[in-house]
Amino acid sequence: MTGPVTTLADLGATLGTLKDVSGIMGSFVFSGGGQLVAREIPPMFDDGALSEASGRLARLRDTFAAVGDALDVAVVRFRDHKLYLKILGDGMLCIVAEGAVNMPALRMAANLVGRRISPALASGVLPAMPVPAASAVPAPAPETPSGATSRPAGWLPPGGRRFRGRVVE
Amino acid sequence: MSASKRDFEGDATPVPAVGFHAQIDGASLWDLVQMECLGRMHAVVEVTGEGGTGYLYFDGGRVVHASTARARGVAAALEILDWTHGTYRASDRAWPSGPPTIDMTHEGLLLHAAQRRDERGASNLVAFPGRGERGAELDANVELAIEDVELTEIEDAGEVEMRNPNIEDKPTPPAPIGRSESATDFPVMLRLSAAGAVIRNRGGTEELAEAAAYAHRLVQLTGELLGFEGFVALECVFTQGRCLVFDEGEGDVVVLKPRPDLDLQALRERLGL
Numbered sequence: 001m002t003g004p005v006t007t008l009a010d011l012g013a014t015l016g017t018l019k020d021v022s023g024i025m026g027s028f029v030f031s032g033g034g035q036l037v038a039r040e041i042p043p044m045f046d047d048g049a050l051s052e053a054s055g056r057l058a059r060l061r062d063t064f065a066a067v068g069d070a071l072d073v074a075v076v077r078f079r080d081h082k083l084y085l086k087i088l089g090d091g092m093l094c095i096v097a098e099g100a101v102n103m104p105a106l107r108m109a110a111n112l113v114g115r116r117i118s119p120a121l122a123s124g125v126l127p128a129m130p131v132p133a134a135s136a137v138p139a140p141a142p143e144t145p146s147g148a149t150s151r152p153a154g155w156l157p158p159g160g161r162r163f164r165g166r167v168v169e
Numbered sequence: 170m171s172a173s174k175r176d177f178e179g180d181a182t183p184v185p186a187v188g189f190h191a192q193i194d195g196a197s198l199w200d201l202v203q204m205e206c207l208g209r210m211h212a213v214v215e216v217t218g219e220g221g222t223g224y225l226y227f228d229g230g231r232v233v234h235a236s237t238a239r240a241r242g243v244a245a246a247l248e249i250l251d252w253t254h255g256t257y258r259a260s261d262r263a264w265p266s267g268p269p270t271i272d273m274t275h276e277g278l279l280l281h282a283a284q285r286r287d288e289r290g291a292s293n294l295v296a297f298p299g300r301g302e303r304g305a306e307l308d309a310n311v312e313l314a315i316e317d318v319e320l321t322e323i324e325d326a327g328e329v330e331m332r333n334p335n336i337e338d339k340p341t342p343p344a345p346i347g348r349s350e351s352a353t354d355f356p357v358m359l360r361l362s363a364a365g366a367v368i369r370n371r372g373g374t375e376e377l378a379e380a381a382a383y384a385h386r387l388v389q390l391t392g393e394l395l396g397f398e399g400f401v402a403l404e405c406v407f408t409q410g411r412c413l414v415f416d417e418g419e420g421d422v423v424v425l426k427p428r429p430d431l432d433l434q435a436l437r438e439r440l441g442l
Binding site: 064 | 377392
């Protein structure tokens with residue numbers, strides 16, 4: 001598979017090639033607005049978490065853009081893991097890897113994948129993945145004594161935020 | 170090393186009946202403390218330095234107690250670790266009764282000592298440009314102080330970075346950046362406190378400090394979302410320029426912008442990037 005990506009299936013397959021590099025756990029792609037477009041990563045990373053992560057990483061680019069720095073690539077090191085973030089036109093590719101991943105190989109793989117999926121991201125032919133229900137309605141609304149639910153969809157408690165698709169206060 | 174006497178300025182010592190006798194000239198006290206802890210020794214060590222004599226009590230890979238003429242516990246340990254030359258020898262001093270007076274890892278203790286040394290040398294809080302006469306005066310101080318800016322600020326020759334050799338593939342705190350290369354290699358250097366206050370600045374702006382603080386928080390939160398603990402560092406490559414953001418000490422955030430042609434490989438390796 002060497003041609004440009006035109007479908008979500010192609011995109012998934014292309015992202016899958018990143019796993020040829022030892023230590024890469026998976027990857028996901030999101031739009032410049034932070035909407036998750038595709039994922040090729042174990043299910044332990046649920047859609048809600050990836051959607052929120054996408055939003056934050058999109059803001060990372062916006063943050064530096066606000067001070068005049070156009071982000072191209074970012075590497076985040078955590079104790080045992082790395083995130084490799086590559087800007088692809090209006091979208092972004094995020095690779096999740098173990099800390100000891102071979103970085104030159106990862107960079108090369110990311111460049112190749114980036115070239116293939118950039119046109120599709122730029123053309124907008126790849127729709128954003130639906131926002132997971134757990135994220136849209138993060139907490140089960142408690143029932144009133146009469147049995148009717150009292151909280152609207154998307155309700156958050158004061159000071160609350162969502163963590164991995166769940167509400168934390 | 171099984172040493173009944175460990176000198177870091179080379180005293181003559183009797184040869185023990187069993188084991189190796191070691192004499193290490195020029196070793197740093199911090200090295201010796203690390204070796205003692207990594208060996209998980211149960212021992213009392215007498216340290217004689219420029220501030221007098223003190224005792225460090227080692228047990229189970231930690232410094233659990235310390236005493237000097239002026240202090241006990243953490244304060245005494247930090248006083249001793251501030252000494253830069255002297256002797257270090259095993260002592261037959263009695264083990265203190267009561268619970269340990271120091272409850273932190275030896276790495277934490279050494280980082281505290283490094284921070285104290287840092288803070289003592291950091292008399293120049295920094296003004297950003299455009300803050301009037303006082304700001305200009307402080308900026309002038311910054312120009313003088315920048316020669317002292319180091320990342321981990323372990324300044325004395327012969328001292329080593331605080332690194333645990335048992336953890337090979339984990340990122341480690343960066344080694345000090347030499348005085349001569351700091352200013353020229355990193356035109357922008359910022360140090361932010363955990364609360365976001367600018368502790369030091371060279372060449373940075375308030376906007377960059379704000380951006381770096383927010384970026385730091387964003388990647389921390391992203392890590393939490395994905396179940397990744399322990400943010401270490403962020404490297405950004407821009408269409409023009411690069412930027413490194415990393416944690417250091419107790420919650421400080423360091424922001425560096427290197428000159429375009431600077432090879433960052435060594436720093437990347439130290440940060441695990």
